[in-house]
Amino acid sequence: EDQxxxxxxxxxxxxxxxxxxxxxxxxxxxxxxxxxxxxxxxGPEFLFTLYSAGEEKEKERLKATLTKKESFLHITxxxxxxxxxxxxxxxxxxxxxxxxxxxxGTILTVHP
Amino acid sequence: xxxxTQNPRYLITVTGKKLTVTCSQNMxxxxxxxxxxxxxxGLRQIxxxxxxEVTDKGDVPEGYKVSRKExxxxxxxxxxxxPNQTSLYFCxxxxxxxLDQPQHFGDGTRLSIL
Numbered sequence: 001e002d003q004x005x006x007x008x009x010x011x012x013x014x015x016x017x018x019x020x021x022x023x024x025x026x027x028x029x030x031x032x033x034x035x036x037x038x039x040x041x042x043g044p045e046f047l048f049t050l051y052s053a054g055e056e057k058e059k060e061r062l063k064a065t066l067t068k069k070e071s072f073l074h075i076t077x078x079x080x081x082x083x084x085x086x087x088x089x090x091x092x093x094x095x096x097x098x099x100x101x102x103x104x105g106t107i108l109t110v111h112p
Numbered sequence: 113x114x115x116x117t118q119n120p121r122y123l124i125t126v127t128g129k130k131l132t133v134t135c136s137q138n139m140x141x142x143x144x145x146x147x148x149x150x151x152x153x154g155l156r157q158i159x160x161x162x163x164x165e166v167t168d169k170g171d172v173p174e175g176y177k178v179s180r181k182e183x184x185x186x187x188x189x190x191x192x193x194x195p196n197q198t199s200l201y202f203c204x205x206x207x208x209x210x211l212d213q214p215q216h217f218g219d220g221t222r223l224s225i226l
Binding site: 051101 | 116215
C-alpha cells in the first residue's frame with residue numbers, strides 16, 4: 001500500500017524567511033510525485049510533477065526536489081501570498097495503478 | 113476555459129435521503145476521480161474511472177456509487193447518506209489514466225448529513 005507522510009503539519013514563517021517542506025513516501029513503482037497548493041475553500045491547484053530521483057523543478061519562489069524516499073518543497077524568501085496548504089501525492093504502478101495517494105498536507109503561514 | 117465543475121457546492125440534507133453530486137469536465141480527459149477531505153485525514157480517494165463504463169474502488173468506497181456513462185461526466189451517488197459522510201468532496205480529472213500527468217480539481221462540494 002502506498003503511503004505519504006508530510007512534515008511539518010504546520011509552519012509559520014516571517015516574510016523572507018526561507019524554509020523547506022518534507023514529503024516522505026513509499027510506493028510500488030513511482031509513476032509521479034505531485035505537489036499541489038490548496039487555498040481555503042478551493043480545490044488543490046497543481047504545482048509540480050517529479051518522475052525520478054534527482055529531478056528538480058522550479059516556479060517563482062518554489063523549488064521541488066526528489067529522492068528515492070522523499071521530496072522537498074523549498075520556499076525561498078516567501079511572501080504572505082504563499083500562505084496555503086501544500087499537498088504531496090504519489091501515483092504508483094502495479095496494484096496502485098490509477099490510484100493517487102495524498103499526504104495530510106502542510107499548512108504554511110507567512111507573516112508580513 | 114478548462115475546468116472541472118461540481119454541483120452543488122453546498123448541501124445540507126438528512127440521513128437516508130438519496131443524493132447525487134454531479135461532476136463535469138470540458139478537457140476531454142480519460143481519467144476522473146472522486147475524493148473526500150476530512151480534517152486530520154487529508155484527501156482520500158473514493159472511486160476513479162479510467163474510461164467510459166470503467167470504474168474502480170479507491171481507498172474509501174463504502175457507502176458511495178459512481179457511474180461513467182459519458183466521458184465528460186462522473187456523478188457521485190450517496191444512496192442512503194449517513195452522518196459519517198459529512199465531508200468536503202472533490203472531483204478531479206486527468207489526461208493520463210496512469211496518472212503520470214497531474215489531476216485538475218473542481219472547487220469542491222461541502223456535504224452535511226444530519
